[in-house]
Amino acid sequence: MRDTHYISSEILDLASISAILDQNKQLALSQESLVNINSSRAYLDTKANSSKTPLYGINTGFGSLCNVAIQEDNLTALQENLVRSHACGIGDYVPKPIVKLMLLLKIQSLSYGHSGVHLDTVTRLIDFYNHDILPVVYTQGSLGASGDLAPLAHLSLPLIGEGKVWDGQEIAFAKAVLDKHNWKPITLHSKEGLALLNGTQFMAAYGVYALLKSHKLSYLADVIGAISIDAFNCNLSPFDALVHFVRPHRGQIKTAERIREFLSESEIAELEKVNVQDPYSFRCIPQVHGATKDAIAFATKTFKTEINSVTDNPNIFAADDKIISGGNFHGQPLALALDFLGIAMAELGSISERRTYQLIGGLRGLPPFLVDNPGLNSGMMIPQYTAASIVSQNKQLATPASVDSIVSSNGQEDHVSMGANAATKLLQIVENVERILSIELLNAAQAIHYRAPLKTAPFLESLLKAYREEVTFVANDRILSEDMHKTQAFLQSFRIAPDELFS
Numbered sequence: 105m106r107d108t109h110y111i112s113s114e115i116l117d118l119a120s121i122s123a124i125l126d127q128n129k130q131l132a133l134s135q136e137s138l139v140n141i142n143s144s145r146a147y148l149d150t151k152a153n154s155s156k157t158p159l160y161g162i163n164t165g166f167g168s169l170c171n172v173a174i175q176e177d178n179l180t181a182l183q184e185n186l187v188r189s190h191a192c193g194i195g196d197y198v199p200k201p202i203v204k205l206m207l208l209l210k211i212q213s214l215s216y217g218h219s220g221v222h223l224d225t226v227t228r229l230i231d232f233y234n235h236d237i238l239p240v241v242y243t244q245g246s247l248g249a250s251g252d253l254a255p256l257a258h259l260s261l262p263l264i265g266e267g268k269v270w271d272g273q274e275i276a277f278a279k280a281v282l283d284k285h286n287w288k289p290i291t292l293h294s295k296e297g298l299a300l301l302n303g304t305q306f307m308a309a310y311g312v313y314a315l316l317k318s319h320k321l322s323y324l325a326d327v328i329g330a331i332s333i334d335a336f337n338c339n340l341s342p343f344d345a346l347v348h349f350v351r352p353h354r355g356q357i358k359t360a361e362r363i364r365e366f367l368s369e370s371e372i373a374e375l376e377k378v379n380v381q382d383p384y385s386f387r388c389i390p391q392v393h394g395a396t397k398d399a400i401a402f403a404t405k406t407f408k409t410e411i412n413s414v415t416d417n418p419n420i421f422a423a424d425d426k427i428i429s430g431g432n433f434h435g436q437p438l439a440l441a442l443d444f445l446g447i448a449m450a451e452l453g454s455i456s457e458r459r460t461y462q463l464i465g466g467l468r469g470l471p472p473f474l475v476d477n478p479g480l481n482s483g484m485m486i487p488q489y490t491a492a493s494i495v496s497q498n499k500q501l502a503t504p505a506s507v508d509s510i511v512s513s514n515g516q517e518d519h520v521s522m523g524a525n526a527a528t529k530l531l532q533i534v535e536n537v538e539r540i541l542s543i544e545l546l547n548a549a550q551a552i553h554y555r556a557p558l559k560t561a562p563f564l565e566s567l568l569k570a571y572r573e574e575v576t577f578v579a580n581d582r583i584l585s586e587d588m589h590k591t592q593a594f595l596q597s598f599r600i601a602p603d604e605l606f607s
Contacts, residue, residue: 140217
């Protein structure tokens with residue numbers, strides 16, 4: 105029996121979202137949300153029937169057509185035409201886990217009672233989520249300003265029995281899947297199409313997904329960095345707490361603390377060192393990894409605010425008797441955070457590749473390219489090439505999207521965030537960092553072998569033992585691509601306690 109998460113005004117955060125996803129919880133509306141949604145819709149219907157003035161998106165056109173009045177008998181056609189006309193996505197499919205997050209975040213936003221949607225509409229979105237009926241959404245098409253219009257249109261099409269959905273591993277027409285479940289298409293009423301399409305759930309879902317991965321990769325970078333420190337026979341003095349308390353950036357202190365913890369009781373670390381100082385890629389792990397941690401913390405705070413917000417337009421305030429047309433759909437806060445996170449994560453990959461480069465250089469008693477009989481064997485020569493190419497790709501991807509803008513909708517929408525582009529390229533950066541760290545682990549594990557009979561710390565020895573069950577020591581040249589893929593799979597399967605992951 106699957107546990108249930110009740111949508112309410114309680115704050116969603118990364119830990120709770122991670123639990124919802126990991127435990128495959130079903131969604132349901134709390135009593136509070138039911139009241140909010142029904143009260144908002146009742147107020148909107150009363151206001152629309154009694155008002156003689158135009159209400160944007162309720163009885164008018166959209167965007168630059170906001171001054172065009174729409175007759176009452178055309179209001180459903182207006183909303184459904186909005187969804188159809190805005191379904192202009194193109195490019196790759198959005199990954200299914202991110203589509204599922206889009207559904208969760210859209211349901212959360214609509215549940216606050218400031219959007220004016222019918223209860224049936226939200227309930228059907230919950231049905232899609234609980235039955236893993238995931239709309240087919242495309243990666244390209246959003247400017248990240250009037251909300252994620254095109255992606256959210258594709259997310260919404262199946263409500264009216266149009267568009268396509270993932271039905272298991274296959275793509276099917278939404279109408280056929282609705283029929284299979286004996287569900288009738290939803291009839292959209294005034295404001296509903298606009299409430300569904302205005303919003304930042306495409307950017308937000310990408311951001312949440314990337315943040316969940318970024319928190320994990322930040323931890324793994326510290327673990328793998330610690331293995332590399334011992335593999336390169338580095339000093340531990342740069343990780344002394346005193347060094348970091350005189351420059352007390354939170355991430356820097358946390359990183360140094362973790363390195364000390366991971367290397368506790370290491371025989372290699374306890375050796376007296378000949379080398380007075382180590383290269384920056386080892387010595388400055390707390391400063392570089394720590395700065396990335398601080399950027400992750402900033403982005404986490406930004407997205408926590410966003411996913412607990414109402415981001416459609418106009419907003420309905422029944423208690424204040426107001427319907428206000430504003431700009432909560434503008435993705436600028438997200439765009440800046442996404443770009444910052446992309447830069448920070450790219451740097452985590454950059455310093456990792458530098459450690460790999462140092463490990464294969466034939467220094468500090470390690471054989472060139474970390475292999476017996478170098479020359480006959482090329483060993484770990486080319487994985488570093490691969491890491492270097494990915495690092496350079498990340499440098500290109502890390503160019504900020506948020507500094508760009510372009511005019512749309514006849515000048516009505518004259519400044520946009522480009523947050524959607526920031527979001528999709530952030531995911532590429534984060535996935536690249538996972539690959540770069542995989543290559544560092546492959547090299548660091550190989551290098552540690554040459555420190556025998558000395559052992560690294562018990563925690564790291566345990567991790568390396570598990571790793572060696574998946575990827576064996578490279579005694580002679582073989583196809584290392586397979587080892588790199590296995591190493592990435594090992595990192596993906598690595599479990600970290602939530603209190604450690606999100607601390």
